[in-house]
Amino acid sequence: MKAGIIGVGKYVPNQVVTNQDLEQRMDTTDEWIRTRTGIEQRHIATDEENTSHLAFGAAKAAIEDAGISANDIEMILVATVTPDQPFPSVSCMLQEQLGAKNAAAMDISAACSGFIYAMATAKQFIEGGVYKNVLIVGVEKLSKIVDWDDRNTAVLFGDGAGAAVIGPVSEDRGILSFELGSDGSGGKHLYQDQYVQMNGREVFKFAVRQMGDSSVAVLDKAGLTKADVDFLIPHQANIRIMEAARQRLELPEEKMSKTVHKYGNTSAASIPISLVDVLSEGKIKDDDIIVMVGFGGGLTWGAITLKWGK
Ligand code: UT7
Numbered sequence: 554m555k556a557g558i559i560g561v562g563k564y565v566p567n568q569v570v571t572n573q574d575l576e577q578r579m580d581t582t583d584e585w586i587r588t589r590t591g592i593e594q595r596h597i598a599t600d601e602e603n604t605s606h607l608a609f610g611a612a613k614a615a616i617e618d619a620g621i622s623a624n625d626i627e628m629i630l631v632a633t634v635t636p637d638q639p640f641p642s643v644s645c646m647l648q649e650q651l652g653a654k655n656a657a658a659m660d661i662s663a664a665c666s667g668f669i670y671a672m673a674t675a676k677q678f679i680e681g682g683v684y685k686n687v688l689i690v691g692v693e694k695l696s697k698i699v700d701w702d703d704r705n706t707a708v709l710f711g712d713g714a715g716a717a718v719i720g721p722v723s724e725d726r727g728i729l730s731f732e733l734g735s736d737g738s739g740g741k742h743l744y745q746d747q748y749v750q751m752n753g754r755e756v757f758k759f760a761v762r763q764m765g766d767s768s769v770a771v772l773d774k775a776g777l778t779k780a781d782v783d784f785l786i787p788h789q790a791n792i793r794i795m796e797a798a799r800q801r802l803e804l805p806e807e808k809m810s811k812t813v814h815k816y817g818n819t820s821a822a823s824i825p826i827s828l829v830d831v832l833s834e835g836k837i838k839d840d841d842i843i844v845m846v847g848f849g850g851g852l853t854w855g856a857i858t859l860k861w862g863k
Contacts, residue, residue: 556679557727559686559720559863560621562614563829564607565596565713565816572708581704591792595711595817597696602712603637605646608692611714611825612647615688619718623651626718627684629658630674632667632691632821634745634850635698636660643692656688664743665788665849666733667691667821668715669857672845673731675719690716691821700748709790710749711817715825726840726860730774732767739852760794763854765801768846771856779803781842786831788847789813789823798846810836820849837861 571594572583586592598607608631616623629651631644644658663670668691675687692714701707719728742755764787772778779802787795789812799809810827819826824845831837839862846856 554680554682554721555724555727556676556719557722557859557863558717559722560615560619560718561716561825561829561832562611562618563713563715563826564610564614565826566598566602566607568597568599569594570597575708579702579704579707581708586708590709591813592708592817593814596713598694598712604633604635604692604694605637605643605650607694607712607714608643608647608690609650611692611716612651612688612690615716615718616651619720621686621718623653624655625686626651626653626656626688628675628678628687629653629656630661630671630687630689632661632663632671632689633693634662634664634820635694647690653688663849663853664851665790665820665823666847666851666853666855668824669731669845669847669855670733672717672719672728672857673733673855676728676731679719679721686718686720688716688718690714691825693820693822695749695820698745698749703748705753706749706751709818711819713816713819713822713826715822715829717825722863726862729858729860730771731855731857732771732774733855734767734853736852740850743850743852757791757794759852760790760848761797763848764794764798764846767854767856768798768802768844771844771858775858777842777858782844783808783841784831784837784843785809786824786827786843786845788849789816789827790818802844
């Protein structure tokens, strides 16, 4: 049995905070934020909208899109570093809200690489013949762990959720290969004490190298080359990092998803949110070869190649 994406969904809070809004509350400029990061605005949750709330919106949409019912879900994997509380997990809260009474549930902590980690894990359970449908969600409410007085980090992040149902697809489609990695020695460059702390330059250098290396490695594992890639969906952290990955794969501009200007960096949610947007714009068609690649705190990284379609 081959595992692939059979449904997708996203949910972002209504409240939009623009760069101009941030100019009013800290020593920054729209020009600095746009040229250094590509970000123009981000969606920020209210106090009433917690992580599980965002996750539920995306999960419900993905289940509907897959044309299955909550009872058909046998496992829920939620990738997040901003759960409502340490436990119960967001995935257990989601299990109840969805009424997914046949599902096992656990959260995955791999920061911005979390959605890729979740997809690789789901693939193992499905292709191992254990489960048929696994719901995976990347979700963050980063606004609650950002220091709104720290211009180095506050301008970068946004809140949101993206989800996919991973299920059986035809033999020649689905997830072709994955590549996961970690380097705990770099954990000091990006971590949370009370708030997010980041050595931006170190993370930037790591990200540029790793996004390129992981993309090339995951293609190699699938027996493919750069020339086979139809579309790249990179973690949406910074347009300059994304552009470096695109150039490493020698892809034209229109073959990479770009949503960082609308949502900022939504960590684990950025890849699935981007996927939903490019699908709705008709940029991906059946049998396209897609590379998804991400990096994040840990440090962690991950990449997936898949052939689109059920
Ligand atoms: O999902 C993973 C999460 N993290 C990342 O992806 C972050 C990776 N790193 C980056 O994206 C970039 O390093 C940043 C966007 C964070 C920073 O860009 P940079 O080109 O590396 O800038 P920099 O850190 O070298 O800072 C340049 C200047 C500094 O001023 P001085 O020391 O040169 O006078 C900063 O104080 O920009 C200043 N600065 C700001 N100025 C206006 C930092 N933040 C701001 C700001 N507005 N918001």
